[in-house]
Amino acid sequence: MGMANMDFVVRECAAAVDGQMAVVRLGTCGVLRPPAEAGQLVVASEGGVCVRRDPDAWTLSDGRPRYPLSAAVPPDPQLTSLLDAACVAEVGPAGVVRGLNATADGFYGSQGRTGGPFDDANDDLISDLLAARPELVSLEMETFMLLHLAACSGGKVRGAAFCIALAERYSNRLFLDAPTLRRRELEGGRAALSALVSARLDADASTLNGNSPHARPAGGYVWEEGYEESAGGDLDLDLGGGGGDGEDGAGRAAPGGEPRAARARAAAAGGGERRGAGAP
Amino acid sequence: MGMANMDFVVRECAAAVDGQMAVVRLGTCGVLRPPAEAGQLVVASEGGVCVRRDPDAWTLSDGRPRYPLSAAVPPDPQLTSLLDAACVAEVGPAGVVRGLNATADGFYGSQGRTGGPFDDANDDLISDLLAARPELVSLEMETFMLLHLAACSGGKVRGAAFCIALAERYSNRLFLDAPTLRRRELEGGRAALSALVSARLDADASTLNGNSPHARPAGGYVWEEGYEESAGGDLDLDLGGGGGDGEDGAGRAAPGGEPRAARARAAAAGGGERRGAGAP
Structure with a gap:
């Protein structure tokens, strides 16, 4: 969980794939404002930003921002369009919401969760995020790293992302009920796979992996x-x-060894919002 | 693995503990220069810095540093001293090395690993790190977050960290052999527990958890x-x-429910350097 692990997934999959690779992230998120609500599928149609705690703001106490926000990185437009349509086909138009996603570098401080003994100075974090980026709709922990790596991949990786809205951060509603979540996981999984099998990948991308015909x-x-x-x-x-x-x-x-398939698609699933111990 | 997961461990343990909490991280790391070598126990006696990839350096191309380095955060001196002595007792003076640790926000780009299709611009990262912080000895993915959270905990958390040197980044030696690693894991585990049981915790720390007598x-x-x-x-x-x-x-x-023990100690163990699939 978290950006370091998305980095692992993307890089190690990319090293095992000959040619262009399409990746769709399906995870869970909190939604930051109405009309987005728990249970919807949230497509990162505008891509993502990254909000990270700057430890030097505490160490140096020099007035720098505690949680600076990165510039936005867009998703792959074709893959996102396919994903959006597949989500609508699964859950209907009212079940899909779109916007900009924010990826936080932690679950607590940089997601505006308060309380406990730690000096997080994050009481206004979510309202500050919404003021800075009015198109923000969701908050989770992995999407940005996929989109950033895709942007740094020279065409090797094409990325899109969506999430199941598990918590409404604006209403303090706890969590989506378990049966609905289970259903959304199946619907979302089908939507991700539908988009991936429909995506057209570059036929001449077999040399994109550094060392043709295989990276490793x-x-x-x-x-x-x-x-x-x-x-x-x-x-x-x-x-x-x-x-x-x-x-x-x-x-x-x-x-x-036999050359692997010239094209490969991967769906990376993982948590964003957390559930209790013993969750199915 | 990674800082987001260290954040989870520290915060959720802190919420379950009434009073002051001592935490020792035992993980694995790469070592950056001689005389540090694979197989040694590396104590973060000078604490840690954090090296993170700034995605805006790619998105905005405005010449900012790609991998800015944070200021250092010190470890708990008493716990570190106990840990150092316990390591020497386990593996002898030649088996222990001390210095400043660097925690990277990823395994690849921000640890200077090169190759593959991604634009990481990190060919000089490790030499730049050593030039900026000559006391640097090790590189891994979790320690800094423990030390930073301890510094932000108002006395609730006391942290120290050490690692098993798994890889020598300067010699490109692959990995410590498996039998030695297994032995170091046991020796390091004993050293961590020895330091933890010897640490004196504040007797009046039972209100440090936000909501006395329990955070949750x-x-x-x-x-x-x-x-x-x-x-x-x-x-x-x-x-x-x-x-x-x-x-x-x-x-x-x-x-x-019964109050939990007024004092608690936790040893967080986890990976830093990675090993192959099927590792024991």
């Missing part, structure tokens, strides 16, 4: 490139059980 | 305070199986 040999990891095998170690780490120690590491790459 | 009634969550029950929903979400829907939610608070 099968069995490797995106971040291993700069490393060599440690002297006494092994990489396979007991895969398959036993005998891992002292292997020469040759098993890590599987040369000659 | 038993069974509640730190972030629920501002919410009301949704009309048709339930909070217990199938805890205990069946019958959750339509409950009135009265079970969420357990009034009259």
